[in-house]
Amino acid sequence: xxxxxxxxxxxxxxxxxxxxxLLLALKVANQSMSGVSESYTLYAxxxxxxxxxxxxxxxxxxxxxxxxxxxxxxxxxxxxVVAMTISTQYNAFPETSSVAILTSGLxxxxxxxxxxxxxxxxxxxxxxxxxxxxxxxxxxxxxLIGQFLxxxxxx
Amino acid sequence: MENLIEINNLTFRRSGRLIYDDISINIVxxxxxxxxxxxxxxxxxxxxxxxxxxxxxxxxxxxxxxxIPNMSRKRLFEVRRQMSMLFQSGALFTDMTVxxxxxxxxxxxxxxxxxxxETIVMLKLQAVGLRGAAQLMPAELSGGxxxxxxxxxxxxxxxxxxxxxxxxxxxxxxxxxxxVKLIKAFNDALQLTSVVVTHDVTEVMSIADYVYILxxxxxxxxxxxxxxxxxxxxxxxxxxxxxxxxxxxxxxxxDSVQQAFLGAxx
Amino acid sequence: xxxxxxxxxxxxxxxxxxxxxFGRATxxxxxxxxxxxxxxxxxxxxxxxxxxxxxxxxxxxxxxGLFIGMVMALQGYTILVGYGAEGSLGPxxxxxxxRELGPVVTALxxxxxxxxALTAEIGLMKATEQLSSLEMMAVDPLRRVIAxxxxxxxxxxxxxxxxxxxxxxxxxxxxxxDWLGVDYGSYWSIMQSTVDWxxxxxxxxxKSIVFAFVVTWIATFKxxxxxxxxxxxxxxxTETVVFSSLAVLGLDFILTALMFGIE
Numbered sequence: 289x290x291x292x293x294x295x296x297x298x299x300x301x302x303x304x305x306x307x308x309x310l311l312l313a314l315k316v317a318n319q320s321m322s323g324v325s326e327s328y329t330l331y332a333x334x335x336x337x338x339x340x341x342x343x344x345x346x347x348x349x350x351x352x353x354x355x356x357x358x359x360x361x362x363x364x365x366x367x368x369v370v371a372m373t374i375s376t377q378y379n380a381f382p383e384t385s386s387v388a389i390l391t392s393g394l395x396x397x398x399x400x401x402x403x404x405x406x407x408x409x410x411x412x413x414x415x416x417x418x419x420x421x422x423x424x425x426x427x428x429x430x431x432l433i434g435q436f437l438x439x440x441x442x443x
Numbered sequence: 444m445e446n447l448i449e450i451n452n453l454t455f456r457r458s459g460r461l462i463y464d465d466i467s468i469n470i471v472x473x474x475x476x477x478x479x480x481x482x483x484x485x486x487x488x489x490x491x492x493x494x495x496x497x498x499x500x501x502x503x504x505x506x507x508x509x510x511i512p513n514m515s516r517k518r519l520f521e522v523r524r525q526m527s528m529l530f531q532s533g534a535l536f537t538d539m540t541v542x543x544x545x546x547x548x549x550x551x552x553x554x555x556x557x558x559x560x561e562t563i564v565m566l567k568l569q570a571v572g573l574r575g576a577a578q579l580m581p582a583e584l585s586g587g588x589x590x591x592x593x594x595x596x597x598x599x600x601x602x603x604x605x606x607x608x609x610x611x612x613x614x615x616x617x618x619x620x621x622x623v624k625l626i627k628a629f630n631d632a633l634q635l636t637s638v639v640v641t642h643d644v645t646e647v648m649s650i651a652d653y654v655y656i657l658x659x660x661x662x663x664x665x666x667x668x669x670x671x672x673x674x675x676x677x678x679x680x681x682x683x684x685x686x687x688x689x690x691x692x693x694x695x696x697x698d699s700v701q702q703a704f705l706g707a708x709x
Numbered sequence: 710x711x712x713x714x715x716x717x718x719x720x721x722x723x724x725x726x727x728x729x730x731f732g733r734a735t736x737x738x739x740x741x742x743x744x745x746x747x748x749x750x751x752x753x754x755x756x757x758x759x760x761x762x763x764x765x766x767x768x769x770x771x772x773x774g775l776f777i778g779m780v781m782a783l784q785g786y787t788i789l790v791g792y793g794a795e796g797s798l799g800p801x802x803x804x805x806x807x808r809e810l811g812p813v814v815t816a817l818x819x820x821x822x823x824x825x826a827l828t829a830e831i832g833l834m835k836a837t838e839q840l841s842s843l844e845m846m847a848v849d850p851l852r853r854v855i856a857x858x859x860x861x862x863x864x865x866x867x868x869x870x871x872x873x874x875x876x877x878x879x880x881x882x883x884x885x886x887d888w889l890g891v892d893y894g895s896y897w898s899i900m901q902s903t904v905d906w907x908x909x910x911x912x913x914x915x916k917s918i919v920f921a922f923v924v925t926w927i928a929t930f931k932x933x934x935x936x937x938x939x940x941x942x943x944x945x946x947t948e949t950v951v952f953s954s955l956a957v958l959g960l961d962f963i964l965t966a967l968m969f970g971i972e
Contacts, residue, residue: 301759301764312871316875534839552847
C-alpha cells in the first residue's frame, strides 16, 4: 500500500532526527559528562582566574576528569572561588594536590590543570566540598610582560 | 406540495455590487427545479447561498423551514449532510483515487466497517457506470467521467437534495446525455430533490419539473417548462432562443456611443 | 492640503488592510489548531503531511548542510590557521551551525521547498473548489486541510534543522580533519568543551520551532487566502517565500538578541 511506504519513510525521518540529536548530545555537546554520571565537588581559591569560564575542563595530565561548575567571588576576602565537579571515577586524590589555571596553546582556551600530590600516611583524600589549598593563578600576559621588562625584585 | 427550500425576498451584494434584488424562489421536495439565466448572473452564488457558504444581505433562506443564515456552525454542518453539491469542476480530491474520493464522506461521517464502505462505494460507482475506474486517480479521468465520479460522491451519503452547478457545461453530447439520464434517474429512483443551475436550455427543459429564469438581478420568469416556452415575456424568449440583443442588452452598461466617440459637445 | 489628507488616509487604509489580513490569519489559526482537535483523524493526516513537507525536504537539507559545513571548515581553517588556533575549528563550525545557520538556513530552504508547495497546493484546492466541496460535505477544511499541514510543518522543521546541523558538523569534520589535517581529537574535544546543550543546542531548537510556526502559518494562510486564479496563486506563492524569509531573518535577530545578547 502507498500509506505503508509513507509511514516507513516518515519513520526513517524520525530515526534520522534522533540520530542527529544523539550525535549533537554525545559527541558535540558532551551531555554524558554532566548530570548523568556521579560526581563530587571540590573548591579552589585563586588570586586571578584569567579567562576561565564555567564548563572549562579540569584535566590531569591532559585527561579531562571534570568541569568547572561555577565561579563566584568570596564575599570576605574578594578572591574568586572556583567550584569543580569531578567524576567519582577519580576519587582518590590526596589533600596535597594542587591546581593551576593553564592555557592550551598560545591563544587557546583556559583550563584547570590538576596536579595530584604525594600520598603518605596521615594525608587524607580530597572529599566532597573540600578546598584545594595549593593553587596557581592564571598567567596574565600583560603582567608577565611587565615582569620581564622591568624586572622583579623578588627574583 | 412541500417546499424543501424557500428563498424569501433575498438581496445579496458582493463587494458592493448588487447581485440579487429581492428574489423569492421555492424548491419543491422530490422535484427537479432548474435555475437558468445568462452567464455571469451569479447562478453559482445562488447555490452557495442555499448551502450556507454565503450569507444574504437581507431576506432569508429556509431549509425544511429552518433559517440557514441564522444557523450555528454546528447545526449548519448537520444540515449540510442532507444536501450535497456537484461542483462545476467536479472538485474531486486530486490526491486520492476515485474509490477513496467516494468513500471520503462515508469515512468522515459514518462509522461503517471498511467492507461495508467498499460495497456502498462500488454500488454508487456502478450507478454512474464507473465501477471499473475505481482505482484511477482523478487526473486520469476525462471531464465527463470526473463529473460522474463527483456525482457518485455527491450521492454517497444518500442526501435529500443535490445541487448541480452547471452540470452540462463543456461536455460532449454523449456525456451530456449520460448526465441528463443520471440526474433524471436519481430523481425518480431515490426521491431526490434536484436543483440544476445551468444555461443549457434544451437539456434542462427535458428534465426539469419547474424552471426559474434569472436575469437583471431578478426572477424574470418561472413555471413549468411548458409555461416557460409559451411565455409572452420578451426577456424569456430572448434567453430561450438565444438572440444576441434584446431586453438583455448586447452591450455591457457604458456611456452612450456618441459621447464616447464624438466627444461631449453633442 | 488635499495631498496631505490623501497621504494620511492612504496610510490609514494600508494599516487597516494589514490589520484585517492579520485578523483573518489569526482566525484561520484558531479554527485550525485551537478549536476542538480530533486526534484520531488528525494524526494520520499529519503523518502524511510529514512525509510531504519533511521527508521530501530531506535531500535538499542534507546536501545543503553538508556543503555549508564543508565551506565553513574551509573558510574557518584559513582564518584560524593564521593564529595557530586551528584547533578551535570544531567549536566554530558547531556553534555557527547550532546557533544560527542550522535554524535559519533550514527555515529559508523550508520556505522555498515546502512553504511554496503548501501555498500552491492549498491555493489550487481552493481554485478547483475542493475546499468548497469539503465545506459542502460538512467537513471543516480548516481542520481537514490546514491543521495537519500546520502541525506537520511545525514538527518537521526543527527535525530538519537538527539533521542539518549534525550533517554540517560532519561535513566540517570531513574537510577540517580528513582533508586539511586538523587534529581529530581537538576538533571534537574542544567542540565538546565549548558547546553547551541547553545554551547552544536547545536555543537553536527553540529558534527553529518559532521559525517553523511562522513559515508554516504564512504558507498555509497565503494559500487559504489566495485569489483562486492562476495569477492569484502565483502571487501567493511568491509572497509566501518573500514574507517568510523576511520574517525568519527579522525574528532571528530578535531571538538572538534575547538568547545570546545579554550575558
